[in-house]
Amino acid sequence: MPSKFPEIQGGGSLILAWQIKGKEVLVIGGGEVAAGRIVNLLNADAKVTVVCPRDGLNEEVAYRVDRKQVKHVDRVFLPLDLEPEKNVAMILTAIDDPEASTRIWKYCKKLKVPANIADVPPECDFYFGSVHRDGPLQIMVSTNGNGPRMAAAIRRQIGEMLPEGTGDSIKKVGQLRRKLRKIAPGKSTRDISKRMGWMSDVCDQWTTENFNAMDEDDMNTLVQYYEGGKVPTFEEIRLGSRDDVVWEFDGSFGWM
Structure with a gap:
């Protein structure tokens, strides 16, 4: 007999709208991935600090720094960046150094600071999905780390199906x-x-x-x-x- 209650489908993520407005977020790295993360954070009104040597910033991240849309720490990450008085609400790494990323992730776990280690799903407390944005409307498509490019294609299809306005x-x-x-x-x-x-x-x-x-x-x-x-x-x-x-x-x- 089929149950009248929803069937459990394990292996998913708890999809939430994280209210990060006015909170401190640390982004480690200054390349293309970091640039995308920064846009998402600024759209959510977070206070963003980028930790990366100046010569590691790509054009977009450098633009955000120069326009003072984000704070910039001109060096590599150090544990002092997560001192309690800094009140960091989340940390995102986007650097081409797997060993350094893992060390940062372990340190975040010790301090109980939620972290996202780019392109390493097992070392992520949360994922970024592909988002359709239309004013107050936000629709996120997540493949739980399995196929980000496919998520983007599905997001575009959903956006095209919505009525204009x-x-x-x-x-x-x-x-x-x-x-x-x-x-x-x-x-x-x-x-x-x-x-x-x-x-x-x-x-x-x-x-x-x-x-x-x-x-x-x-x-x-x-x-x-x-x-x-x-x-x-x-x-x-x-x-x-x-x-x-x-x-x-x-x-x-x-x-x-």
């Missing part, structure tokens, strides 16, 4: 949620469940195009339906509240 529609949903919390600020479990349930219904019934077309007046009108538990259509919102929209019958309904 998906990121913008998500921004509108975020604005709508904030408005809803203002008019219904209750913090009890019942209040939270009701807000989440109503927002879920709105997202299920409205299309990406509806959210993209929604303006401030539409949002203000929509949240007024919350207490009654109704989710109106986008057309009902516009028809009921907008004087600038003219609804006329032009005989084009296709009646025979």
Whole structure:
């Protein structure tokens, strides 16, 4: 008999959105791999320090250093870079020295600092996936270290399948949620469940195009339906509240 519960599929990773904003991250190395890691970290608003001799920085990493987007320590890694007072939240190595990378990884394990050793899956506490980004939308594809290039191809396919304007529609949903919390600020479990349930219904019934077309007046009108538990259509919102929209019958309904 098939189980009514999900089957366990071991061997995966726990996919998380790590909130690294404002936290200290150490990147060891200054080549192409390091450059990619730095972009991801800066997009997440991390405070990045690059440890690498100046002559080891590639053009992109040198640009980040010169623009003061990252701090730079002009030498090889030393244990003092992970002293407790530095409050390093994670460390990433991207150097062409497997033995040095392993020594750094072991030191990180001793200090309980999460580490990613580039191209050495057994020495990684976490992996980087291939990410599709559209404003607030982020979709990560991970092959758990088996095929990074394939992950990139799958990520591109997913991005091409998404409706145009998906990121913008998500921004509108975020604005709508904030408005809803203002008019219904209750913090009890019942209040939270009701807000989440109503927002879920709105997202299920409205299309990406509806959210993209929604303006401030539409949002203000929509949240007024919350207490009654109704989710109106986008057309009902516009028809009921907008004087600038003219609804006329032009005989084009296709009646025979």
